[in-house]
Amino acid sequence: MADTIPANISPLYPLANAKGTDLLCELCQKPAFIQCSKCRVTYYCGPEHQRADWIGIHAKICDELAVLRKPVPFLTSEKDRREKREELIQQQLRMIVITRTTGQKLLFENHFEEAVPAALQSLKFAIDVHGSSSVELVPSYLILGEASIGLQRLSQAEEYLSQAQWTVLKTDNPSNAIKSQLHRNLGLLFSALKAITVAPWRTSQLISSMPQTNTAQRTSACPVATSAWRIFSCTRTSRRLPMTCLDG
Template identity: 55%
Template sequence: MNVIYPLAVPKGRKLRCEVCEAPAERMCTACTVTYYCGVVHQRADWGSIHEKICQLLIPLRTTMPFYNSEEERQHGLQQLQQRQKHLIEFCYTVAQKYIFEGKYEEAVPAALHSLRFRMNMHGLSSVELVPAYLLLSEASLGLGRIIQAEEYLSQAQWTVLKSTDCSHATHSLLHRNLGLLYMAKENYEEARYHLANDIYFASSAFGTEDVRTSGGYFQLANVFQTLNKLDVADTLYTKVADIWHKYLNNHYQTLLQSRLQQIDLLGKQVENDTGLDEAQEAEAIQILTSILNFQEVTSNKAPGKTVFVLKTLAMLHFLMMNYSKAEEYALKAFNLAREQLSVQEQDDIEELLNLVSAEESHPP
């Protein structure tokens, strides 16, 4: 982390902490455009997001240079807007990834950055602010701060109600977070209502079999598991695993076909790719690992379900080029399949295991 020192506040200028908006006493000496109330919030922001975006903030928070023509000025404004768009999405993705990894404290500063950039670009009442409010609500729930989560959710709800062009995807996110809130409050009837709405809006936006819809099914399964309705939970978890398996298997099969040709059209070796951003990869790991834990406890009489999730996790980590984890899951799947499943199923998993082992032995 960069060296920090007390800030000499310019006369007449009110500076606010990046994290809590209290009067600032410190400055980041690397960018000199970011301020903090004290060392605790500076370190929290640095560890969460600031280290990644420190230098990107300078052109956004300094006076625009003098331009010789209106054309140059418009070009400069367009570049600033592109930087803001990039930072909105980047900070949002980083905060999402932290949440899926259970790192709720780290998620808060990144989500706050995304919210402020959205406010600067879209105004204080735009529906574009809603995803950031929902991230802050989810992080607050993870930290056990239910009242604060409710405040963020209320702001998100009010913004959606005032909007005339709110997308199905945003409605889905809102209902999912309301479902999570009511789960935390142990009001499972309300949780089920909102999660059913989440699935409806996500299905309208993306389709019933899309990985972006699977999160609603997963959270609804968690409700039924909590209520000890394990058969219903198992049905929903199985559907989620099917969605992720189909998605990852499509990428896996495409990769296998490409590697049969050894090279792509540019003459370069084909690299693994999940087609997901870092937050979606973290979500996939969280969801599939949770389902695996459930299946290992409840599916002693149906080991095929456990093998299926293990294989899906192996494909995910293989496509992420995390070969040690991929081999771990593939080996578990193969050993269990060898004891319980058909020869064809064993062969499919052995093919994946051999491919993973080869990659781990001879990385590109």
């Protein structure tokens, strides 16, 4: 990861803001005191969050944010307004792909702290495009949840994954990929909380969704599933656990 952060911070002057405008930190939503001097549309509570955001995602999207967040000009033609809205949506969809892909890559590399800003940005863009209750938000919640688990911020992880689970439950026919990833992350969370009576059940749901023909092949395909399944197998005789029926 890059260690050098360009000197692109400038202070905010509250009296220069429009009346009633509250400028909030991009990462924590607390009052902002500095801004990115390059795009001038991104604000932070302090240098620490500016640095985290720059490393995590802002360096990649600074120029795009300057365009996306500038005031929309007044258009008299309905046709022009419709075309402008469609153009904006396409730009936001592109940003969802960039930010989400970056967050997933950082997770894969175990850069949990850096993955959070990318996932937060993907969540914001997804809400703008799809609304606050769409299943399209779930991948961003899952990245945030897994990053929080990696950082041992388990209460925060539980909030993100609970939101993901609630969204999936409200959705008609969510994809198997989304459900499988959700079960996996819930299993990771419960394992981190040492809730042995629950984690293997969540993982068994993941195992049962895999295409292999028997349990041994399924567990060998997923190291997380393997360890949790061993715990589950050892405790089945002494505990009455909810479980998904497995083939093989």
